[in-house]
Each structure stands twice: as structure tokens, then as C-alpha cells.
Amino acid sequence: MLTIDRVSRHYGGVYANRDVTLRVADGELRGIIGPNGAGKSTLFNLIAGHTRPDAGSISLAGQRIDRLPAHSRARLGVAIVFQGARLFPGMSLLENVMVGAHSRTRAGVLAAALRTPYQRREERETQALAADCLERVGLLSWAARPADSLPLGQQRRLQVARALAGRPRLLLLDEPASGLRSEERSQLAELITELHRTGTTILLVEHDVGMVTSLAQQIAVLDLGRVIADGTPDEVTSDPAVVKAYLGTGAHHAAR
Amino acid sequence: MSRLLNWKTLLVVAGSVAACVAPLVMADLTFFMRTVLAAIVVTGLSMLMGYAGQASLGQGAFVAAGALTVAIGTTRLELPPLVALLLAPLVAAAFAALVGIPILRLQGHYLAFGTLALLLMVQAAMSAFDVLGGAFGISGIPAFGVAGTAFSGQLPYAYLALVCLGLVLTLTHRVVHSRFGRGVRALAGSETAAESAGVPVGRSKVAVFALSGAYAGLAGALSAFFTPYVSPDSFPAVESFTYVIMAVVGGLGTVWGGVIGAVVISVLLQVLNSVSSQPGLPPTAGPILQYATYGAVLIATLLFLPRGILPSASAALGAGRRRLGAGAGG
Numbered sequence: 224m225l226t227i228d229r230v231s232r233h234y235g236g237v238y239a240n241r242d243v244t245l246r247v248a249d250g251e252l253r254g255i256i257g258p259n260g261a262g263k264s265t266l267f268n269l270i271a272g273h274t275r276p277d278a279g280s281i282s283l284a285g286q287r288i289d290r291l292p293a294h295s296r297a298r299l300g301v302a303i304v305f306q307g308a309r310l311f312p313g314m315s316l317l318e319n320v321m322v323g324a325h326s327r328t329r330a331g332v333l334a335a336a337l338r339t340p341y342q343r344r345e346e347r348e349t350q351a352l353a354a355d356c357l358e359r360v361g362l363l364s365w366a367a368r369p370a371d372s373l374p375l376g377q378q379r380r381l382q383v384a385r386a387l388a389g390r391p392r393l394l395l396l397d398e399p400a401s402g403l404r405s406e407e408r409s410q411l412a413e414l415i416t417e418l419h420r421t422g423t424t425i426l427l428v429e430h431d432v433g434m435v436t437s438l439a440q441q442i443a444v445l446d447l448g449r450v451i452a453d454g455t456p457d458e459v460t461s462d463p464a465v466v467k468a469y470l471g472t473g474a475h476h477a478a479r
Numbered sequence: 480m481s482r483l484l485n486w487k488t489l490l491v492v493a494g495s496v497a498a499c500v501a502p503l504v505m506a507d508l509t510f511f512m513r514t515v516l517a518a519i520v521v522t523g524l525s526m527l528m529g530y531a532g533q534a535s536l537g538q539g540a541f542v543a544a545g546a547l548t549v550a551i552g553t554t555r556l557e558l559p560p561l562v563a564l565l566l567a568p569l570v571a572a573a574f575a576a577l578v579g580i581p582i583l584r585l586q587g588h589y590l591a592f593g594t595l596a597l598l599l600m601v602q603a604a605m606s607a608f609d610v611l612g613g614a615f616g617i618s619g620i621p622a623f624g625v626a627g628t629a630f631s632g633q634l635p636y637a638y639l640a641l642v643c644l645g646l647v648l649t650l651t652h653r654v655v656h657s658r659f660g661r662g663v664r665a666l667a668g669s670e671t672a673a674e675s676a677g678v679p680v681g682r683s684k685v686a687v688f689a690l691s692g693a694y695a696g697l698a699g700a701l702s703a704f705f706t707p708y709v710s711p712d713s714f715p716a717v718e719s720f721t722y723v724i725m726a727v728v729g730g731l732g733t734v735w736g737g738v739i740g741a742v743v744i745s746v747l748l749q750v751l752n753s754v755s756s757q758p759g760l761p762p763t764a765g766p767i768l769q770y771a772t773y774g775a776v777l778i779a780t781l782l783f784l785p786r787g788i789l790p791s792a793s794a795a796l797g798a799g800r801r802r803l804g805a806g807a808g809g
Contacts, residue, residue: 271675297677305675311668313732314661321658322665326677328658332686335657336650342657349658389677 224249224424225270225393230279230289232265239265241448243279247393247426252419254439254456255428258468261445263428264306267395270426271303272296283393297326300392304399308378312371316362316381319370320353323388356384360414376407383414394418396427400434412438436460444468486796491735502637512633512705514745515640516698519647521725521737523694526651528723529731530660531687532667533583537594538695538722539714540578540601544571545696546713549703550617551610560623564700571696572689579688583681598719605711616710623704636705643701644738647694652734654690663687717769721748724773728780730787739789747772 225247232240240262247253257263268274270281272293281289288296302323311319328349334342357363360380365373373381379399386394396415400408408431415438419425429435435442436456444452444459446468452459459465498515502508520538527533545567552563582593605611622629623639630636654660662678663686674680703709721744729740751772755765784791 273671273674292679293671293674294677294679297675301675303675305672309669309672311665311672313668314664318661318664322661322673322676322678325658325662325665330658332654332657332659332690335653335659338653345658385676 224251224284225426226280226282227266227270228280228282230266230269230276230281232269232274232276238262238448240269240276243445243448243450245443245450245453247424250419250422250424251441252415252425252427252439254435254442255426255445256430256432256435256442256459257445260447261468262448263445264397265448266445267303267397267426267428270296270393271301271395294326297389300389301395302386302389302391302393303395304379304382304386304397306397306401308375308382310370310373310378310381312369314370315367316357316370316373316384317350317353317366319381320356320384320388321349323356323385324349324352326389353384353388356387357381359387360384361410376403379403379411380414383411387418392424394423394425396425396429398428398430400429400431408434432460487793494738498641499638502634508633508637510745510749511637512640512702514741515637515644516702517722517725517745518738518741519640519644519698519701520695521722521729521741522644522647522651522734523691523737524722525726525729525731525733525737525740526655527687527691528726529733529736530655530667531663531684533684533688534587534591534723535594535688535691535719536591536716536723537596537598537601537719538691539716539719540594540598541571541575541692541695542699542702543598543601543605543709543714544574544692545699546703546709547605547611547617547699548696549700550612550620550709553621554617554619560621560704561625564623564697564704567700567703568693568697571699572693574696575692576685576689579685579692583684583688595716595719598714598716602711602714602716612710614711616708616713618708620703620707620709622707630704633705636701640701640705643697647697648734648738655734659683659686720773724777728776728784728787730784730789730791733787733789733793736787736789740787743788744776747776 225245227243227245230240230243231238243266255263255266265274269276269289272291276289280287283299283301286299288299311322328345330342330345354363354366357366360383362377362380362384370381383399400411403411412434415425415427427435427439439456441454442456442459443450444465451464451468452462502511505511520542524535524538527535548567548570549563552558552566553560558566578597582590582597585593606614622631623636624630662673662683665673665676665678666680666683670680725740725744726737727740728743729738730736748769751768752765755768780787
């Protein structure tokens, strides 16, 4: 599904990612962990298209995507849930999620101006799809509320619903559990499990190592921009290089 | 929900009736035309600023493009007036798209000044090149008419302008509540997230800029037929500033805000005009009063109605509804 081949990205003299190679199989749920500043978010930005690699290549289902703009990658089935809120203020929850379906719909300005039958049908279908996605994350009863009125936990779920509206083949989750309470975390974990079960390929960056090890079959560990380990949760957590990387910067994560 | 809807419908109907009756009772329609044409321009500008989050201090450049299309088209190319009128928004939109591709890479204040510079360049080009009228401008624009008939007097223009305003408002409402419109509103919130949802951010910005340019061009075309004269002085920078003030006062991010802002500010300007032409006041009183009032109005709006007249009013009307819980969205 996703092949990342010796990708590097540096800012000035500092490498955020260096020779990163990852292969993610179709339908896999791959965890990515690493201490702060390991390059996890940069890697996601490279895959989603918000920054370009200095070297190396990224392919999705055999097609090179590393030079495509982000909106084209969305059309190919890449969706991302950002670490920050990144919602669309001034729009309702439903409208926020409808934007997520942008890459799957096609009615343009002219069709909207003329209210063509095709455009009206597509609008109805998009609304139904968005309502469906809101229901899956448990926010349907808030559909008409403005998105900026939501508390943080719900904002994350709204982002997940927005990503789902694109029916992604590859879903990038950047620390989806950060700032959530434990009940919200377990709801989120259930949602991720269900998405995985229905065939979505998922990349999960998470600080909560316990959550990652319980969800992912395989985990890649980044440190200082490099992949230092890649294997099953057991292999990875007992890897001396991983333990050292975590002890070096934040022992409490490994202890979880 | 239904109570608010009734209020809105009632206001729209009352406003429309007033707008249709007003030309019949007014002696001179210059003020009326100026207000309606401003409303057309400001509806586009309000969409650009409120929904897309892009500022423009130079909408006059596109008004000029539309007016020049009519002036040159009817006097030099001998196009039928209707063809010239239909062509004007297209020419203005194409012009806006062309300059929008580079200029929309600018953000915030830089974009505002970039568009202002564009307007000044258009003015300079109009006075420098005889094709565009030169220092004397273009006169002799024929009366508007369809299929052999010709408008006489001011009244038909007032209704033509009202029909155009109605079309512009309908179009704006439809576009804003569409896939394209949602993409545009999304990119104003977060370009990164919009792009990741599949919204082509650059292209969408250019498209909405072109649409606001088309509205301005339409207004320019109507004014060219009405006046019927186009010169470099027809599009002063202060008028483009006025559009921005109208948009902000009326309320950004609403379909009707532009109309309300245009009416309120136009009436205010008219009042100031009659005050400053009182005997005993120096000839500079007019501009000084105008600028001072703009400043005061902007400050007062930002202090007391930060979202503009229309959103604040409808929030007040809708407060009861929200307390009862929200209905279905869409």
C-alpha cells in the first residue's frame, strides 16, 4: 500500500527525517512512536503532501506521490487527522465533515450556480454521508452546531469524522489521543479498531505507547529522524536501542 | 427555526418592495443607482473577504474592467449593448483570474496593498493609453437596449440594476452553500486542513477572486451605460476603500451583509454631502467629513458590532432559537 523509500527532509542543517524507509501493507495498522522531535509529524507531512522530501520517494499502491500537491493525494485516498484542532471555524459540524468529502465529489461552481439535478443529488448524498460519519464518532446530535464551539475531545472526533468522509485508503492519525480523558481514549481506540477491521490502512503516531502496543501489529520507532527499530510490539519494546532512545529523552513514556 | 425564517423572509420581502418602489418616487436616480451598483460590488467583496478570508482594496480595478468593456465594446467595436453587458463580467473575471494567480500568493495586508497597487496601475494605464480612453475618457456610449429598443431616462436602468443585484445575490447564496463554497470557507479556516480534505486551495482562491471580479465588472458595465461616460477618474481609490467599509459594516460572511452595508453607508454619505454643502462651510468640508466618518464608523462597528450589522442582528433574533436547541443543519 504505502512504500517510503530512503526519504530525507532537512531544515537548514538539521535532519527531521533521514533515510526513512517504511513499507506498510494493505489493511495494516502500523504504529509509529518516538520521543519528541523524532520526526514523526514531519513524516506525516511528507506523506500527506504538506512538505516535499529532499531525497527519496513515497509511493501509494505503486504510484509515486511525493511530488503531488496535498489535494491530489487526498483524491488518491490519503487522509490525515492533525495533532492540533485544524477545524473550519464558522461552519457547522456537518459542513466540516462535508468538506472531508471534497475529493470524492465533483460538482463545480457552474453546477452550483444552476442548481443542476446532478449537483442537488450530490449535495444530498454528501449530507447523508457526513451525517453517517458524524454518527460513527458519536457527534450526530451536534450536527448543526458551529465547529468552534466544541471541546477538545470532540474536536478530535470531528476531525476523524471529516477524514472518514473521504473514505480514505490510508488514514494518518497524528497523536489522536493527546489531551483526551481515559474514557475518550478507549472510545477512540474502539473506533480505530473498527476502522482497521473494515479494511482501512492506518498509520498511528501516538505518545501513549500503551495504546499503540495494544492496537498495532507492527511498530516503527523513530529517533532523531531515523527509523531505529521496526517490528512487533514485543520486539520493539525490548529493543535496547529503543529503550536507550526513550531513556535518553523521556523515561516515563517507556514505563507506561 | 420557523420564527427566524419568517423574520428573514419578511425583511427580505419588505426590502425588495421598498427597492422596487423607491425609483418611482425619487426625482433623481443617481444616488439609487450608485447604491445598487455598490451593493453588487460589495456582495462579491463580502464573499471574498468573509468566506474566503482574502482582502481586496482594489475592487475598482474590476469595476473599471467591466466599464471599459462596455465603453470600448459599444463605441469602437460596435457590439450590441446586451452583448457588451454580458461580456463585461466575463472580461473582468478573466482579468481578475489572470492577476489573481500571482497576487493571491500574498497574504493579509500584503494582498490588500497588492490589490490597491493593481487599481492604481489600472488608473494609470487608463490615462496613459488612448485605447483605454486616455486623459479625456470615453464618451458616446449608446443607451442600453435589447433587440432594437433603447432605454430612455433613468428608470429602466434602476430596474435593470435591481435585477442584476437579485441575480448576484441568488448566485452568491447558491455558490456559498455548495461544495465549492464549503471548500472556500474551509481554506479561510485552515489552508492545510482544507488541502488535505481535497480542496485545491490555490485554484479555489483564484476562482472566488474571479467571481468577485465578475460582480464588480457587472456593476462597472451598468454604470458605463447609465453615466454614460468612462474616464480614469471614474474609479477613485476612495471608492474601493468605501466598498471594504460597506462590507465590514454590513457583516462579512453573510450573503445579505453587502447589501445592508452598501445601503447604510450610501445613505450616510448622502447625509454628509448635504451637511457639507451648507453655506458657510469650506469646500474641503466634504472630503474631511467623509474620511472622519469612515474612521468613526469603522471604530464604532469594530467596538459594538464586531461581526457587522447583519450577523449581530440575526444573532439577537436567533438567540431564543439556539436556547431551545439547534434544528437540522445544512
